[in-house]
Amino acid sequence: MTEITAEPAMRAAAAGGPQALPAAWRAAAARGGTELRVFFRDRSTVGFIVALPAILLVLLASIFGSQRAAGGSGVTIGQLYTAGLIAGGIAATSFQYLGISVAIERESGILRRLSATPMPHVAYFAGKVLQVLVCAIAETALLLAVGVAFYHVSLPSQPGRWLTFAWVFLLGTAACAVAGIAVSSLPKRSAGAAPLISLLLTVLEFISGVFVVPLTSVPKPLRDVAAVFPLTWLAQGMRSVFLPAAAVHLEPAGSWEHPLIALVLLAWIAGGLAVCARMFRWQPRS
Amino acid sequence: MLGDMSNAIAEPGQDPAVLVRGLRKSYQGHQAVDGIDLDISRGEVLALLGPNGAGKTTTVEILAGQRGRDAGTVEVLGQDPASGGRGRAGRGWRSRIGIVAQSAGTVPELTVTELVRHIAGFYPRPRDPAEVIGLTGLTEKKDARIGLLSGGQARRLDVALAVVGRPELLFLDEPTTGFDPKARRQFWDLIRQLSEDGTTILLTTHYLDEAEALASRIAVIKAGRVVAQGAPAELGGRTQGSATVGWDGPGGRRAERTAAPTRLVLELTREFGGEIPGLTVTRPALEDVYLELIGDSER
Numbered sequence: 001m002t003e004i005t006a007e008p009a010m011r012a013a014a015a016g017g018p019q020a021l022p023a024a025w026r027a028a029a030a031r032g033g034t035e036l037r038v039f040f041r042d043r044s045t046v047g048f049i050v051a052l053p054a055i056l057l058v059l060l061a062s063i064f065g066s067q068r069a070a071g072g073s074g075v076t077i078g079q080l081y082t083a084g085l086i087a088g089g090i091a092a093t094s095f096q097y098l099g100i101s102v103a104i105e106r107e108s109g110i111l112r113r114l115s116a117t118p119m120p121h122v123a124y125f126a127g128k129v130l131q132v133l134v135c136a137i138a139e140t141a142l143l144l145a146v147g148v149a150f151y152h153v154s155l156p157s158q159p160g161r162w163l164t165f166a167w168v169f170l171l172g173t174a175a176c177a178v179a180g181i182a183v184s185s186l187p188k189r190s191a192g193a194a195p196l197i198s199l200l201l202t203v204l205e206f207i208s209g210v211f212v213v214p215l216t217s218v219p220k221p222l223r224d225v226a227a228v229f230p231l232t233w234l235a236q237g238m239r240s241v242f243l244p245a246a247a248v249h250l251e252p253a254g255s256w257e258h259p260l261i262a263l264v265l266l267a268w269i270a271g272g273l274a275v276c277a278r279m280f281r282w283q284p285r286s
Numbered sequence: 287m288l289g290d291m292s293n294a295i296a297e298p299g300q301d302p303a304v305l306v307r308g309l310r311k312s313y314q315g316h317q318a319v320d321g322i323d324l325d326i327s328r329g330e331v332l333a334l335l336g337p338n339g340a341g342k343t344t345t346v347e348i349l350a351g352q353r354g355r356d357a358g359t360v361e362v363l364g365q366d367p368a369s370g371g372r373g374r375a376g377r378g379w380r381s382r383i384g385i386v387a388q389s390a391g392t393v394p395e396l397t398v399t400e401l402v403r404h405i406a407g408f409y410p411r412p413r414d415p416a417e418v419i420g421l422t423g424l425t426e427k428k429d430a431r432i433g434l435l436s437g438g439q440a441r442r443l444d445v446a447l448a449v450v451g452r453p454e455l456l457f458l459d460e461p462t463t464g465f466d467p468k469a470r471r472q473f474w475d476l477i478r479q480l481s482e483d484g485t486t487i488l489l490t491t492h493y494l495d496e497a498e499a500l501a502s503r504i505a506v507i508k509a510g511r512v513v514a515q516g517a518p519a520e521l522g523g524r525t526q527g528s529a530t531v532g533w534d535g536p537g538g539r540r541a542e543r544t545a546a547p548t549r550l551v552l553e554l555t556r557e558f559g560g561e562i563p564g565l566t567v568t569r570p571a572l573e574d575v576y577l578e579l580i581g582d583s584e585r
Contacts, residue, residue, distance in 0.1 A: 021410050109389045112352065112390050113391060116383075117380060117381075118378070119377075119404055143342075
């Protein structure tokens with residue numbers, strides 16, 4: 001943050017010159033820095049959010065890991081869980097943690113305080129995005145490390161796969177984040193936001209190829225429900241990056257459907273932004 | 287008119303800081319504000335005095351751009367607070383006001399200095415954060431986590447965050463609720479200092495002594511209406527109304543309420559041939575006037 005001394009400002013004011021407001025990017029950077037500082041000081045949250053997907057991977061792979069996925073693809077359960085939990089972890093950070101924290105900040109009046117300052121409103125969201133990105137990257141890296149070390153996951157060597165990872169990661173994080181912010185405005189009190197958001201995520205994790213793998217073992221009607229939401233598409237994208245090429249035979253569609261993944265995630269981003277722009281509240285309902 | 291560019295500093299003696307005409311706001315059939323007219327000149331300290339539920343907070347929130355209104359004209363620093371996009375005034379306008387709301391959260395994980403600096407960074411010409419922390423008596427706590435502050439310290443932090451942007455107009459909504467007497471005195475000194483620096487202040491309170499100590503003018507509000515306003519000493523005709531003359535007569539203590547106390551004292555002087563034993567002349571206290579205004583005045 002730049003030190004602004006009072007003296008030149010006073011002189012400019014006395015001369016009648018209008019004072020420039022700090023640039024929006026500067027405010028956004030300040031918000032992002034503060035968000036990260038707060039997040040990493042809250043150690044229990046950091047531990048929970050960043051480590052939970054890795055812990056779930058160890059648990060699920062230990063329980064079901066002896067099985068091989070059907071179809072003779074040579075894909076292990078551990079590999080499927082690694083890809084699925086990357087998606088689940090991204091959703092936990094960007095949808096669940098973000099949505100709940102926005103609801104809490106609205107209830108406690110932090111949002112009201114910020115909105116009363118000349119902070120450009122977009123800076124608040126930019127700060128959240130930065131915090132969510134850093135957190136999601138940390139948690140994905142930890143999960144991949146565990147997957148590579150214990151569950152036959154190999155990091156892709158082709159640049160094309162990393163490119164896929166990059167856009168799936170960014171679009172998926174953004175889609176879940178705007179959904180989380182939109183949902184945070186729904187319950188009347190923040191106490192109602194946590195159960196609602198957690199319930200939605202848990203149900204989606206069961207039917208989107210995160211907790212139950214391969215996805216073909218989820219009944220078709222439930223898969224059709226899941227297809228409306230971003231999580232299943234995010235998980236599918238991650239499988240296309242981290243699973244052997246033969247694993248495509250385990251997909252219900254028989255292909256990775258990259259264009260469709262991009263389309264659904266972009267639609268969620270556009271729709272979510274529209275809802276946020278209309279519904280976002282800086283104060284609790286009264 | 288609207289917008290982020292208009293951050294020019296007002297010349298003293300220009301149009302009033304706040305101009306309100308016929309302001310109305312209801313919540314689900316309850317008329318919280320029922321036709322308020324109010325003017326606040328630049329540099330003035332106005333106390334909005336009234337019982338709980340009188341409409342003080344709603345009025346402040348509307349003036350501060352945090353709540354919409356049903357009817358009426360509102361101009362704050364020359365702008366309608368609800369004139370911007372989605373009913374909010376722009377950044378330039380927001381940089382000129384400060385708000386100590388009744389319930390504005392902080393961030394428990396940050397230290398006092400970190401949050402004050404963070405908020406200061408959003409303003410075009412902030413005060414020095416360390417100076418503001420000193421002004422609000424938080425220097426000893428500057429490196430403490432906000433979550434560990436006492437209630438009174440947290441309230442002082444609210445004030446620090448509201449004034450660090452060097453506001454021209456400061457809204458204080460019941461700022462000293464929960465303060466011990468010493469903290470209240472220190473807070474009053476701070477408000478006087480801000481006022482001397484030229485800050486226009488709108489203060490709501492239900493403490494009479496606070497209004498009397500700080501305000502150059504008091505507006506008494508009851509059931510969403512201003513029922514009286516004036517300088518603290520003159521409120522409700524305090525200096526024009528009757529006075530009570532008391533003295534020790536031959537048959538014990540006597541007291542007489544009269545519109546002409548000087549004449550009565552003169553008569554008594556003659557009667558006693560000099561000094562009147564135990565003489566007192568009292569005007570109604572602000573408290574009496576206030577209770578009359580908010581209580582029995584509408585019988």
